[in-house]
Amino acid sequence: MNEEHLARIQAIAEAALLAAGKPLSVEQLRELFTEDDRPPRQVMEHALVLLEKACEGRGFELRKVASGYRLQVREEFAPWVARLFEEKPQRYSRALLETLSLIAYRQPITRGEIEDIRGVTVSSNIIRTLLEREWVRVVGHRDVPGRPAMYATTKQFLDYFNLTGLDELPPLSEVRDLDEIGREIEKNMQGEIQFESSQGERVSQGDPQDAPTASPEQTLH
């Protein structure tokens, strides 16, 4: 085994683990290579040992966990990293709430189906946030090209909203009568939006907080 080749496998493993942000098994890492290029299991394991060494003295480390390997921020830096998340989260975007409500009422539903109803693409961040909050989960894959994931709500979702079952959600016919409270809340929301857009002249100023709408990803990533 050529050293240069090994270094390349190591770099690809590192790249994949960082992009995944979750544990990957040796098999999953090997699957990233095309068949005629796929390193044997032993070679991949050797590359991971090298990667572990290469992380010494850095901000992160390679950890072996039940489902494979993952790159993790070193615990000694937790006090600094924790300050990243100290700020109060903003509110969820309208897009996220619409997506969540469609999953609740139309589950199991794929991202494409949500997009069809909303008429707008759904960003991966929204799905990720909902999965991370454990309000939705993947319950299978639709048997169409691309095998898209089907989403459904979880028990945690019901718990959060104090429901024992989905049938306790208001029926759609009641949702239709929301026009009244709707107008009220919308008025409030528009007040906020207008306030934000009146800061338009600051386009060039380097203020990371002046994104127009609340973006949960910013605080929650």
Next chain:
Amino acid sequence: MNEEHLARIQAIAEAALLAAGKPLSVEQLRELFTEDDRPPRQVMEHALVLLEKACEGRGFELRKVASGYRLQVREEFAPWVARLFEEKPQRYSRALLETLSLIAYRQPITRGEIEDIRGVTVSSNIIRTLLEREWVRVVGHRDVPGRPAMYATTKQFLDYFNLTGLDELPPLSEVRDLDEIGREIEKNMQGEIQFESSQGERVSQGDPQDAPTASPEQTLH
């Protein structure tokens, strides 16, 4: 500045950037330290230079984008990493991309102005998608009947496309001045002068009307 101390700042920066999974500004990185421990701006920048070097030959790199620094997978490894994700990356329609490019190069711009140039109506879904992805935002309203919203691109747009500023966008092709076109047409119609086409010469002539927008950062900064 003690070398060991610098190495520690570098490791903390790396840990924070990987924990955030999104760009952080030098200021945000400095904020992670307590007041009596906070490295001066210059020191933090120096640590980032060291971090950039320390990523050479690895699976990821430090990249400066509009809203700060980001650790990201090296582009050369994208083909392997892309296999991690079941879903294909989203494609964007021509209508969306044309609308986006008009907002990017001509900001601030109203929907009506976009429609004038494209010669077709812009669907509300396109604008909504762009707003939801936080690539564009409303920066004000034009003071004409109907007070239409003016759109501009955001830092998130630049981040998404790996840019630090609008001036890194590919240059717009030149457009020739209307008067000049008029004169040439006249010449042709009168048949006085046979038109020699020498494209290069014409293109090199600047367009006084369009000059400011050709370099979009001028409208922003």
Next chain:
Amino acid sequence: MTDKPEELAKAPSKSGEQVPLALVSGKPLVDMPKDLYIPPDALAVFLESFEGPLDLLLYLIRRQNMNILEIDVSEITRQYMEYIGAVESMRFELAAEYLVMAATLAEIKSRMLLPRQDTEDDEELDPRAELIRRLQQYERFKKAAEDIDQMPRMERDIFSGSAALPKMPSSQPHPEVDMKELLLALHGVLKRADLFTSHHVEKERLSTRERMSHILSVLQGDRFVTFESLFTIEEGRLGVVVSFLAVLELVKEQLIEIVQAEVLGPIHVRTRSAS
């Protein structure tokens, strides 16, 4: 600015693969037609692949290697009208913008036939110059859009790196959501999608939907599950009915399949996607 006409309507893709515009009579239509004749089936597809009248005009100009600044208005007008006429005779819906452009072209053409009047004030714009200006203007942004599409971007060429968090001193707070907000969001999206007009949604029992999700998660993976195991007797009659309705709905939506190897043999269920 030197797009070959064939390239005009192709979806730009990083990998350079050709994406067919559509399937026409089962065959993929990859290239734009090189001549004026378009098979009737392809006409709607053809027109849909343009982003409006300016895009269509640019295509006609580029196809003949004409310089935008020297366009032969009468020839372009003739071709443009031919397309519009063909579309109209097929009774396809035609966007108003195309008709406005047809009128503009007709006006330019007629003006060019008239003797030129020498007027003192040159205020009035030559309509041809105005058309050229619009075409140029559109073409540069069309090109810019293609450039933007080719630029490296997140989730396709760039992946941001993130590492798992260690044990943290405090947990991050999540945003609070009120049920009212959630319902309001649903109200908004349904209103937009005009789903209230459909009775389909209202009739659906949410408990059935919930059970569908549950059954799907039980069936995850390749395994077969016996039909009986999907029911919990303790839930009583109503629970069994809900489960049964959920199974029927899942079969209807082609999400699961029911297999019985022999007459009176055990019935098994599994997800369709596992096959």
